[in-house]
Amino acid sequence: MRRPAATALLTVCFHASACFAGPVEPIIAINSNLREIAALQKLTIAGHIDKFTAGQDVVLEGWGKLSSGDGNGGMIQLDTDLPVSRVEVEAVARPDVAGTVGDPGLAYSGFRIRLVLDPAGVPEGYTLCVSTNDPLYGRFRMHDNPKVPCPVQR
Structure with a gap:
């Protein structure tokens, strides 16, 4: 079943103490309106x-320009036509990124996202573009990855 073209915000709940102790899970926004991909490619x-x-679901692990601590979780936007029914997300410590970039604000810039699909299974010819929007760093797109079709080659 196709979802109407719209942006859905899925906010992950977190405890206030987590904001000060370490990672803050980012907000995940799913945008099924793929007309905006041309602008995304220019980021x-x-x-x-x-x-x-x-496979049955989609799992993404990586890092983005996402600040951490004091409620600065930022947002990861997924522009996709996949039939996403649920999203699971967790912030991941990335001392390697913070050290390489020389920015301690990126200490928890890592993420693990699981997209639960309904129906289960990845259809052929899908699009999945990943970008970040953070209150401190701004908006960026993920490095192109041949396994992540953004945009799909039809």
């Missing part, structure tokens, strides 16, 4: 999808 690249699996 500066920052971040990387290190691991991608597509």
